[in-house]
Amino acid sequence: MNANTFLQQLQAAVRRLQQTTEAELAPLSSEVLNYKSNAQSWSVFECLEHLNRYSRYYLPAFEKAMQHPQRSSAEVGYSWLGKKSLEVVRPGNGKASKTVKHMNPAGSQLSRGVLEEFLQHQSRLLAVLAAAHTADLNRKAVPVEFFRLLKLRLGEALEFVVLHEERHVQQAQRAAKQAQAAAPALVV
Amino acid sequence: MLADALGQVPYFSAREVEALVAAWNKPITLRRGEYLVQHGQVERNLYFVKSGLLRIYYPTETEEICVGFAYAPNVVCSFPSFVHGTPSEYCIQALRQSELLGISKNDFAALLELLPNIARFWREELEKVLVGRIDREIDLLLAEPERRLERLLRRSPHIFQLVPKKYIASYLRMTPETLSRLR
Known part of the structure; x- marks a missing residue:
């Protein structure tokens, strides 16, 4: 895919995530945002905290990877590892994957700060995507979080983070819906 | 509760x-x-x-x-x-x-x-x-029973886990036999 189109699509996706979070999730009460339908499933806060933990690692890694901007080739290419990683997090993939322990927020004390942090990460991610227009998206420059000897190309790593966020924001929307379904409903 | x-x-x-x-x-x-x-x-x-x-x-x-x-x-x-x-x-x-x-x-x-x-x-x-x-x-x-059923399934999929079929059939204005055939 053409590098500019590629980045524009990611930017549009992040803006949609901001919108969903602000319009659908932020107005809900803390009870709803903390609601877990069972012990194993994540609450809205837990979904967002999971994403925050990824952002805390990947955003600085992206910024570092772009410190030596080069003219990008017109096309975005993928490595084998990149393709595999994207397959795992793609929102359409219904398979549950196991979360590494330090990325699993289940059971931690979470509050509204999680939501604010998530939105801050999105603004920073948009800035990264804007700056990436002049970077080489095919340079192997981003160490994988759980195994830093492996590196992803900058472009595929950006796509990985965006798809991963889409996946868990969708999960958060489902958790919110379930929480609200448990509120009393009038039947006549 | x-x-x-x-x-x-x-x-x-x-x-x-x-x-x-x-x-x-x-x-x-x-x-x-x-x-x-x-x-x-x-x-x-x-x-x-x-x-x-x-x-x-x-x-x-x-x-x-x-x-x-x-x-x-x-x-x-x-x-x-x-x-x-x-x-x-x-x-x-x-x-x-x-x-x-x-x-x-x-x-x-x-x-x-x-x-x-x-x-x-x-x-x-x-x-x-x-x-x-x-x-x-x-x-x-809607005249067609299958369309009435389809709309109920979309609106309240959980109802089939909760309510005996004969009452759902009555709710959908169809016989229990028709409901069984469609399900």
């Missing part, structure tokens, strides 16, 4: 939940087959369903037409009778052992006056009920 459910209303503070829980306090237990509201009875309460399953039906000489179902955490009443204080044309019957809590119309009306968030809750529930009724009216105008 009532407090938990009310706690899920996003804009309720502890104040609204406490006020509702304090007034919504008449426990009722119905065994399977017993009536919450009989034909001809005047409805003076609103009920929260803690557990169990009830059907709302309109009795005719030849059949009992199911018009709705109530289960936890629903709030249920015979609505025209509740609003107008006239004898109920509908019956509400427990299909399983059911536990409910009642609040009188007067107490509920007083809370609506007192706490704006409770009034907001009531208004939003009435809006949802109206939208539901408009959907239901379309259902009933």
Whole structure:
């Protein structure tokens, strides 16, 4: 895919995530945002905290990877590892994957700060995507979080983070819906 | 149980939940087959369903037409009778052992006056009920039973886990045989 189109699509996706979070999730009460339908499933806060933990690692890694901007080739290419990683997090993939322990927020004390942090990460991610227009998206420059000897190309790593966020924001929307379904409903 | 459910209303503070829980306090237990509201009875309460399953039906000489179902955490009443204080044309019957809590119309009306968030809750529930009724009216105008079923499946997929098929068939205005064939 053409590098500019590629980045524009990611930017549009992040803006949609901001919108969903602000319009659908932020107005809900803390009870709803903390609601877990069972012990194993994540609450809205837990979904967002999971994403925050990824952002805390990947955003600085992206910024570092772009410190030596080069003219990008017109096309975005993928490595084998990149393709595999994207397959795992793609929102359409219904398979549950196991979360590494330090990325699993289940059971931690979470509050509204999680939501604010998530939105801050999105603004920073948009800035990264804007700056990436002049970077080489095919340079192997981003160490994988759980195994830093492996590196992803900058472009595929950006796509990985965006798809991963889409996946868990969708999960958060489902958790919110379930929480609200448990509120009393009038039947006549 | 009532407090938990009310706690899920996003804009309720502890104040609204406490006020509702304090007034919504008449426990009722119905065994399977017993009536919450009989034909001809005047409805003076609103009920929260803690557990169990009830059907709302309109009795005719030849059949009992199911018009709705109530289960936890629903709030249920015979609505025209509740609003107008006239004898109920509908019956509400427990299909399983059911536990409910009642609040009188007067107490509920007083809370609506007192706490704006409770009034907001009531208004939003009435809006949802109206939208539901408009959907239901379309259902009933559709001649093909499969389309009525398809719309119910889309709207309330969980209902097939809760309610015996013969009552769902009555609700969908089809015979149990037709429903079995389509499912």
